[in-house]
Amino acid sequence: MDAEPGLSEQYRMASPWPLFIALGVPIAELGILFGLFPLSVGGLLLFGGSVAGMATESSYARTPWRAMVVVAIPLAALGLGFIYTSINLPDRGFAIIAAAVILVAGGLAGSLFAQDTEEPTY
Amino acid sequence: MEVNGQLALTVLMGILLVAVAAWIARVENWRSYSPIAGGGGYGQQDSYVSEEKPSGIIRWLTTVDHKDIGILYGAYGLTAFTVGGLMVVLMRVELFDPGMSLISNTFYNSLLTSHGITMLFLFGTPILAAFSNYLVPLLIGADDMAFPRINAIAFWLLPPAALLIWAGFFPLPDVLPAQTAWTMYTPLSAGVGAGNQANAGVDLMLLGLHLSGVSATMGAINFIATIFTERGDEVSWANLDIFSWTILTQSGLILFAFPLLGSALVMLLFDRNFGTTFFSGEGGAILWQHLFWFFGHPEVYILVLPPMGIVSYVIPRFSGRRLFGFKFVVYSTLAIGVLSFGVWAHHMFATGIDPRLRASFMAVSLAIAIPSAVKTFNWITTMWNGRIRLTTPMLFSVGFVANFIIGGVTGVFLASIPVDLVLHDTYYVVGHFHYVIMGAIGFAVFSGLYYWFPLYTDRMYQKTLAKAHFWLTMVGTNLTFFAMILLGYGGMPRRYATYLPQFATMHQLATVGALLLLAGQVIFVWNFVQSWLEGPKVEDGDPWNLRESGLYTAEWDWYDKKQQTAIADGGEESDETALTDGGQPEGDADDRDDA
Amino acid sequence: MANKIFDRDTLLDLTVNMVPLFIMAFFIVAFAVVTPFGVDPLASSLQFGLVAVPFVLLAILTYFAGRAVAGSEMTGELYLPGQAGVEGAKPLGEDGELMNQFDEDEEPEAAVEGEADTDDAASEDEA
Numbered sequence A: 001m002d003a004e005p006g007l008s009e010q011y012r013m014a015s016p017w018p019l020f021i022a023l024g025v026p027i028a029e030l031g032i033l034f035g036l037f038p039l040s041v042g043g044l045l046l047f048g049g050s051v052a053g054m055a056t057e058s059s060y061a062r063t064p065w066r067a068m069v070v071v072a073i074p075l076a077a078l079g080l081g082f083i084y085t086s087i088n089l090p091d092r093g094f095a096i097i098a099a100a101v102i103l104v105a106g107g108l109a110g111s112l113f114a115q116d117t118e119e120p121t122y
Numbered sequence B: 001m002e003v004n005g006q007l008a009l010t011v012l013m014g015i016l017l018v019a020v021a022a023w024i025a026r027v028e029n030w031r032s033y034s035p036i037a038g039g040g041g042y043g044q045q046d047s048y049v050s051e052e053k054p055s056g057i058i059r060w061l062t063t064v065d066h067k068d069i070g071i072l073y074g075a076y077g078l079t080a081f082t083v084g085g086l087m088v089v090l091m092r093v094e095l096f097d098p099g100m101s102l103i104s105n106t107f108y109n110s111l112l113t114s115h116g117i118t119m120l121f122l123f124g125t126p127i128l129a130a131f132s133n134y135l136v137p138l139l140i141g142a143d144d145m146a147f148p149r150i151n152a153i154a155f156w157l158l159p160p161a162a163l164l165i166w167a168g169f170f171p172l173p174d175v176l177p178a179q180t181a182w183t184m185y186t187p188l189s190a191g192v193g194a195g196n197q198a199n200a201g202v203d204l205m206l207l208g209l210h211l212s213g214v215s216a217t218m219g220a221i222n223f224i225a226t227i228f229t230e231r232g233d234e235v236s237w238a239n240l241d242i243f244s245w246t247i248l249t250q251s252g253l254i255l256f257a258f259p260l261l262g263s264a265l266v267m268l269l270f271d272r273n274f275g276t277t278f279f280s281g282e283g284g285a286i287l288w289q290h291l292f293w294f295f296g297h298p299e300v301y302i303l304v305l306p307p308m309g310i311v312s313y314v315i316p317r318f319s320g321r322r323l324f325g326f327k328f329v330v331y332s333t334l335a336i337g338v339l340s341f342g343v344w345a346h347h348m349f350a351t352g353i354d355p356r357l358r359a360s361f362m363a364v365s366l367a368i369a370i371p372s373a374v375k376t377f378n379w380i381t382t383m384w385n386g387r388i389r390l391t392t393p394m395l396f397s398v399g400f401v402a403n404f405i406i407g408g409v410t411g412v413f414l415a416s417i418p419v420d421l422v423l424h425d426t427y428y429v430v431g432h433f434h435y436v437i438m439g440a441i442g443f444a445v446f447s448g449l450y451y452w453f454p455l456y457t458d459r460m461y462q463k464t465l466a467k468a469h470f471w472l473t474m475v476g477t478n479l480t481f482f483a484m485i486l487l488g489y490g491g492m493p494r495r496y497a498t499y500l501p502q503f504a505t506m507h508q509l510a511t512v513g514a515l516l517l518l519a520g521q522v523i524f525v526w527n528f529v530q531s532w533l534e535g536p537k538v539e540d541g542d543p544w545n546l547r548e549s550g551l552y553t554a555e556w557d558w559y560d561k562k563q564q565t566a567i568a569d570g571g572e573e574s575d576e577t578a579l580t581d582g583g584q585p586e587g588d589a590d591d592r593d594d595a
Numbered sequence C: 001m002a003n004k005i006f007d008r009d010t011l012l013d014l015t016v017n018m019v020p021l022f023i024m025a026f027f028i029v030a031f032a033v034v035t036p037f038g039v040d041p042l043a044s045s046l047q048f049g050l051v052a053v054p055f056v057l058l059a060i061l062t063y064f065a066g067r068a069v070a071g072s073e074m075t076g077e078l079y080l081p082g083q084a085g086v087e088g089a090k091p092l093g094e095d096g097e098l099m100n101q102f103d104e105d106e107e108p109e110a111a112v113e114g115e116a117d118t119d120d121a122a123s124e125d126e127a
């Protein structure tokens, strides 16, 4: 244990991202299960954006923009899997890929236009 | 119509995303203005301070502090306990007379399903995470969990999980509550047949369960990483406390069990929605049972190991001596962890699986009874000739031991194939596992909640109310579940809303017991909430007088230091007392029966 | 080398897991001797595997756990469980016996604690 109990409280003890990562997952799952395109895309965006935000915050990434692109890669792979493997659920696959594309677009736009890295992700 | 719906959803989703973005922008902004100035220096206290700021609720939504997250888990678990408890009160009242009187049979089935799932997944696992989140870092001398943000994600997955699991009860069009029972046996749960189990309510419940599993797995990874890598220098494996040992083992079990449940649930969802036939073909029903119980039996030990840790922790403190055979308890915990994966088909003795396999599962089930029995002997020996102080936490721990003996012995009987073939699917099984789950796990949870009450509230509970809570719970538990064991001997099958008149007396006794339990829990909630808000402040870092017997431990040491920092810091302290109702600063060591 | 770590005391501690191991070994032998349901290549090998695998896993885990615990007993200081992080806690002696637990002189608040204790006792009117 700490010699001074106050010490551990000094690093940043709050983060807005976990809540939204956790919210994005069920929204996306609902959308994908019931074939609701907007929910799938929106949920994945919420999830992906928040993951990128959190990665930046905990300094795994320097800016959220590149992180968004990185998150998009496994999503795109998953979407392709839904379309081309025996899972064979193209509608869902397209929704996932759409989310990935938007994330990439957001990442590109961000790295081109947002110079101020202090800005929040969205 | 179709298109309009999609459009509406898109607009809604868009609004949500924009709102989230705006909110985050604001929060980030706010934080750069006053970088965690909130509490200044001492842990949990800033939560109270922040109540005066508009950011009070934001603190709870954004916290990654293990202590806050522990409190969130606790609040969540107790809420789920209330919901699940009220559900079963309705069921027990329905069972007061043999016919269908108060609620319909289908509604009974829905409540039955939801009660089980709520208690196991939304109360049991999370409430244990409340203890482990709050205590493990303190006990092992870590600053926080290894991955504080993952920790927060794991918690925040749970509220959506609860909403999905209960969605069937909400007034949604075309959504009915699941009636699959907590075991979700196929083909019923695959939506096959004439019933209404193909409806979306079941899908929502499966999704919710899946989420709760993801949450538990993330938490488990975090605990394993924390206990392996974040221990303080002094805390070697030989010095690790018993509660952390049980959490470590439990996390290992979760890591192997829950992902399997997750996969099985996804397969079931595919069967239900996308026309696969994992569980509907030849042998599909048995396949589900194998997958489910390969998760399901470890799950019962996931639920019982940390409570055993709590009891092993509390009993010595109020017996005035060390835990007898500490290392026996540690090694037998590990043994339970391994063996619990080798017994799953003792839930399937009556399915007609190969008798040779049945025999093997019986063998391992008998072997696993030993480590549990060893612990029981250790607890009793610890108390033997000890300087016993019958405080409320101690009472609940002793109650744990008493009830666990009945629950365990009935379990060993069920593990014997010939006995099980007679008693399977009767109330005997219900009695067995409730003795363990309510009588032991529930009791240990209460024991822990009372024992550490000063630690997380800075206050002391009202001991007379607490004693009333204990006795009502003890009597209620034994009345209810012993009646069920007798019902099982009489041949009363489980999971029915109605029954033959010959069972009426025992059912009525069980219902009376359940109402006693209800009364006890009402007292508990009152005591808990009122004492938290207005109870006498604890200013002593050693509210249980553990130093006297040399049994003082790290979490109280942390608390003691926190207290002293608080006193040193006058400014914050005045904020604090302003919130109290002029409560007299007073340490309450509960009563002591040392003769 | 293993012998050093697995001394008498440690082995005694580990007996707790020998019992379930023994039970499983007993059944393995029993299944080999008594075969009321006949012998079938697949079913019988599953039958033995289902007991043998837990047996082996438990033996391995017991070995490693014993090594980790007994090993760190030899290298580091020993405290009562849960007490290692407590400031002023005294390590256990060689034989695992409790030495003078809290040195009163080193605890500045010891006197205050004592007072608080009597207060507590006084507030016990019930009971």
Ligand code: HEM
Pocket (backbone or CB within 6 Å): B183, B300, B301, B303, B304, B346, B347, B365, B366, B368, B369, B372, B407, B408, B410, B411, B412, B413, B414, B415, B416, B420, B423, B424, B425, B429, B432, B433, B436, B437
């Ligand atoms: C230690 C904590 C324990 C918990 C939490 C627990 C929980 C449960 C639960 C929930 C069930 C019912 C499952 C269902 O059908 O819905 C059950 C059944 C059973 N338990 Fe336990 N149990 C525990 C200990 C034991 C022990 C020590 C044994 C024996 C070694 C045992 C043997 C059995 C057997 C054989 C059944 C199946 C009975 C049947 O369905 O016919 N249990 N237990």
Ligand SMILES: [Cu+2]
Pocket (backbone or CB within 6 Å): B296, B297, B300, B343, B344, B346, B347
């Ligand atoms: Cu079991």
